[in-house]
Amino acid sequence: MTRVSIRLDGTPAPSPGLLARVPRRVRLSRQAVEALADRTGTPLPWSASATAEPSRTERSLGPQVPTPRGGDAATSDPDPQPDAATSDPDPQPGDGTDPEAELREARLLTADGQPHPEVAGALAVFGAPEALVDVDLSVRRNQAASGFAQVRSWQRLRAGRVTTMATAGGAVELGWFDDDLWQVDLARTVTVTRPRTTARAPEQVLDLPHELLLGSGEALRLHRGDVLAELVARHAGSVFADDGDLPLGLAGTDEQVRLLNTSALGRLRTVVSGLGPTGARKVGWVSWLLFPDGWRALTPYSSGGVARVRIHPVEPLRLGVDVAALVTGVRA
Structure with missing residues (x-):
């Protein structure tokens, strides 16, 4: 299979070699990521001046169960931007480290101060994706000031390559890899240590x-x-x-x-969006709940004209399967 990488201006970029296909991950301050984005013209999923605000998922970590949604819905919006509830930023400012020095130390810049071609290619995928996947994960943590820990991951797909940015509120992890490793990366995001609790979980299904x-x-x-x-x-x-x-x-x-x-200990909301062949934006959702005995998916369906939900156990690797189905749907 031949893969073609696309620059932000829409022109083909050189095909990556074997070494470039090795999955890469690097932890950077928010300022360093923003400096890279400035040099490559890459739009970021947060505002450079934004401060952390509780997301919809955070605010729902009370007794209320989130709305389960699945499938895809088309709108007339031709620009596949992420849903506002999942694109609210929360990476925090860094520790004052000079962004350029940080990027040089991470070997992400060339000798003349330009982004390394491999990095530029990864950011080109992030800036002009065929499909967008935003993961919003919250898990109860008694030691945290807010009572929970949150991870946000923004993942972008184009021409068989995936670029990700993820944060738990501090540093930002920038990653890029072939799409055949995407399922593993998504599973890594939702593999969490369950809080200790004496609460009893509901029935398995x-x-x-x-x-x-x-x-x-x-x-x-x-x-x-x-x-x-x-x-x-x-x-x-x-x-x-x-x-x-x-x-x-x-x-x-x-x-x-x-x-x-x-008895829910955590919640996952994954939003998948993209453009269909008519140029209409399509969106799909995956909703999971974390209970004392593991993750459960909330799968909506209709029976006899009545909207119903099936709540059933899932393993972290299942997220990649569900996301792949939605990516296919939003691009169809």
Whole structure:
């Protein structure tokens, strides 16, 4: 298979050799990354003057369960920019290190101070991608001042190459590699140490109406026991566990929706976007929840005209499979 790298101006760049295909990762201060971006004209997913603000994922780390969304949706926007909720910045300013000295020490500049061709090629992919993937991950951490740790990773695909920028609020990790290693990199992002807890996880597999999933979270957040009771009574006959044929009933449904909303230890939201052949922007989502026994995916579907969600266990490598399917969808 022949691959062609594209510069920011749209012209073909020299094909990378074997050494250039080795996956690369380098940790840099935000200022150093911004200096590289300035020299190559690469747009960054954060504002150079921005300060850290809680993301939608952070703010939802209470009892409320996030909306599960999947598939793709087309809009008339011809520019495939990332969703605002996942492109809010949080890499923090560096420690005062001179950006150029830092870049030279990392051997990312040539002798005349220009970005190394390999680095320039990686940033060209980031600046003019065919598909954009933004990962927003939050996990409870009692030792953190905010009560949770957050990782954001912005990943861009073009012509078989992937360039990533990731941060946990301090340094930025810049990486680039062939797309056949993308699944491993995504799995690395969501491989986390689960917080110690005595909380009990919900059933391994739950299938329930979308209205109940969202409404129960809001009712618990607002301490509206009456609303929760009404929702449970309305949907108790249509909630199933472990792919069983018998509904859980009132008591079982009440127990499981409470566990869903109170025992989550972390959340993952991955947004995939790109341009279809008509020039319309398409977007797809992957939503996961972290429980004491591991990750669960929230997979939406429709049955008999009713929106439903299947919540089921997944391993980190599964994220690459889901992202690949969405990348194909947004480019179709």
